[in-house]
Amino acid sequence: MNDSRKRLINGNQAIAAAAIDAGCRYYFSYPITPQSEIPEYLSLHLPEVGGTFLQAESEIASINMVLGASAAGARAMTSSSGPGISLKQEGLSYMAADELPALIVNISRTGPGLGGIAASQGDYFQATKGGGHGDYRIIVLAPSSVQEMYDLTIKGFDLADTYRTPVMILADSVLGQMKESVVMGGRKKSTPTKKDWALTGCEGRSPSIIKSLYLDGDKSSEHNRKLFEKYQRIQKNEVICELNRCKDADLILIAFGSAARIAKTSIETAREKGIKVGMLRPITLFPFPNQQVRDISTNIKDILVVEQNTGQMVEDVLISASENARVTFYGKPSGNVLEAEEILCQIERCMNKVGT
Amino acid sequence: MYYDVTIAGFGGQGIMAIGNILAEAAMREGKNVTYWPSYSAEMRGGTANCTVVISTNEIGSPVVAFPISAIIMNLPSLKKYQSRIRKDGLLIVNTSLIDQGEIQRDDVDIVKAPLISLAREAGNDRLSNMVALGIFLAKTQVVRLDSLFETFRIVLDERYHHLIPSNKKAIQRGIDFVTKLT
Numbered sequence: 001m002n003d004s005r006k007r008l009i010n011g012n013q014a015i016a017a018a019a020i021d022a023g024c025r026y027y028f029s030y031p032i033t034p035q036s037e038i039p040e041y042l043s044l045h046l047p048e049v050g051g052t053f054l055q056a057e058s059e060i061a062s063i064n065m066v067l068g069a070s071a072a073g074a075r076a077m078t079s080s081s082g083p084g085i086s087l088k089q090e091g092l093s094y095m096a097a098d099e100l101p102a103l104i105v106n107i108s109r110t111g112p113g114l115g116g117i118a119a120s121q122g123d124y125f126q127a128t129k130g131g132g133h134g135d136y137r138i139i140v141l142a143p144s145s146v147q148e149m150y151d152l153t154i155k156g157f158d159l160a161d162t163y164r165t166p167v168m169i170l171a172d173s174v175l176g177q178m179k180e181s182v183v184m185g186g187r188k189k190s191t192p193t194k195k196d197w198a199l200t201g202c203e204g205r206s207p208s209i210i211k212s213l214y215l216d217g218d219k220s221s222e223h224n225r226k227l228f229e230k231y232q233r234i235q236k237n238e239v240i241c242e243l244n245r246c247k248d249a250d251l252i253l254i255a256f257g258s259a260a261r262i263a264k265t266s267i268e269t270a271r272e273k274g275i276k277v278g279m280l281r282p283i284t285l286f287p288f289p290n291q292q293v294r295d296i297s298t299n300i301k302d303i304l305v306v307e308q309n310t311g312q313m314v315e316d317v318l319i320s321a322s323e324n325a326r327v328t329f330y331g332k333p334s335g336n337v338l339e340a341e342e343i344l345c346q347i348e349r350c351m352n353k354v355g356t
Numbered sequence: 357m358y359y360d361v362t363i364a365g366f367g368g369q370g371i372m373a374i375g376n377i378l379a380e381a382a383m384r385e386g387k388n389v390t391y392w393p394s395y396s397a398e399m400r401g402g403t404a405n406c407t408v409v410i411s412t413n414e415i416g417s418p419v420v421a422f423p424i425s426a427i428i429m430n431l432p433s434l435k436k437y438q439s440r441i442r443k444d445g446l447l448i449v450n451t452s453l454i455d456q457g458e459i460q461r462d463d464v465d466i467v468k469a470p471l472i473s474l475a476r477e478a479g480n481d482r483l484s485n486m487v488a489l490g491i492f493l494a495k496t497q498v499v500r501l502d503s504l505f506e507t508f509r510i511v512l513d514e515r516y517h518h519l520i521p522s523n524k525k526a527i528q529r530g531i532d533f534v535t536k537l538t
């Protein structure tokens with residue numbers, strides 16, 4: 001149906017528009033491709049709503065500005081790509097320890113090193129296993145359409161406030177540069193929660209303290225236990241994954257983000273050929289859908305994991321899958337984008353093993 | 357319905373512009389659409405391509421390795437894409453810049469069009485991309501002409517709005533070129 005509210009924009013613009021709709025009024029970043037449309041959009045539109053757009057002198061400065069704005073109770077955000085996200089890890093670790101909410105966007109590059117701007121899922125480990133120093137996790141959301149770039153950005157801000165934690169959107173140039181129709185607004189408005197912990201001046205009340213230094217062994221242990229319990233709550237309550245055509249499937253393909261999007265075409269083509277394949281798509285990468293993978297692999301033995309890297313999420317699948325599952329991995333090193341046809345070949349190869 | 361097209365040429369030829377116009381027009385007709393650009397660091401002179409997918413069903417991959425059709429504006433793009441076009445597909449070649457002898461396919465519908473000369477005839481030789489879009493539209497009818505015209509004000513930057521009438525003329529020149537072929 002023709003919907004006049006639909007707009008044709010790219011994924012980066014959708015993230016930027018969603019940030020404004022979510023009430024984010026502070027954006028700090030340092031430029032890098034392929035996420036440039038995010039600062040471009042926000043530099044134009046944040047001032048219109050009284051917000052602050054600041055291009056910092058470096059990635060490290062920008063993440064610490066996010067830390068400061070968040071400590072003062074504001075919804076704040078930064079975005080970057082691969083190497084820029086690496087530079088922000090120290091700040092991210094501090095924010096996790098300080099329990100400060102913020103949204104961090106990684107439109108990743110091919111890496112390691114400076115890499116290129118083509119699609120890549122090589123930052124999965126960095127995003128989901130902490131990334132910086134210390135024993136922490138951040139929530140990681142993996143959109144696979146431009147609409148999800150919008151929706152998950154709004155959700156990301158809400159989760160960040162709810163759990164007092166940094167939240168990351170992990171995507172790549174396929175999703176950042178692709179244009180699709182998006183319906184913006186009109187959904188449940190995001191409501192920033194009241195932040196009685198924020199550093200807003202303590203006249204008439206006792207001071208709030210935000211810190212990550214605990215020299216006392218007991219206090220340090222207590223703080224880390226508190227963080228751990230928070231991650232357990234997140235794991236219990238916030239897993240999102242999409243199950244598509246799994247009911248009658250002989251084979252389950254597991255992929256996230258751009259790889260999942262491209263694999264949808266492979267699955268359609270396979271179905272037309274009579275091959276019964278379905279998809280499990282993790283939308284939260286942390287918390288990973290461990291239980292969902294375990295459940296589905298208990299019923300359907302054959303699992304094919306597809307990634308635009310040489311094998312990262314597959315480790316979480318292997319940890320989660322049932323003992324009897326047969327997990328096959330297909331990874332394409334980043335540089336050249338995954339093609340639906342090569343994934344179809346892998347589906348057909350796996351199907352030859354089904355029933356054996 | 358499902359249709360896809362890869363549009364490729366030099367940066368500065370307006371590859372992204374016609375991809376955007378096509379995608380926007382299809383969306384306005386209520387179809388699902390993806391537009392996926394790919395370009396090198398240079399603004400002008402580098403290679404640029406984009407892929408537009410139009411469907412009445414949900415679209416899976418926005419990345420298309422073997423397109424149904426291609427609009428090819430320069431020789432490097434012909435070399436890169438001609439072997440990838442699906443059999444019985446459509447290949448539009450800019451013969452103002454590409455020697456016809458470079459075309460190796462005989463199992464696709466080929467339109468050899470001197471896009472720069474045609475654009476010049478329509479009033480502005482920089483509008484070869486719009487002539488190509490007119491040809492594409494006449495061959496595929498994948499969107500309506502009026503939907504296409506409606507998108508100009510959205511897709512084109514305001515500083516180019518005074519050029520909208522000449523853009524329309526160039527598209528019409530492409531359509532007329534196809535009509536004369538048949």
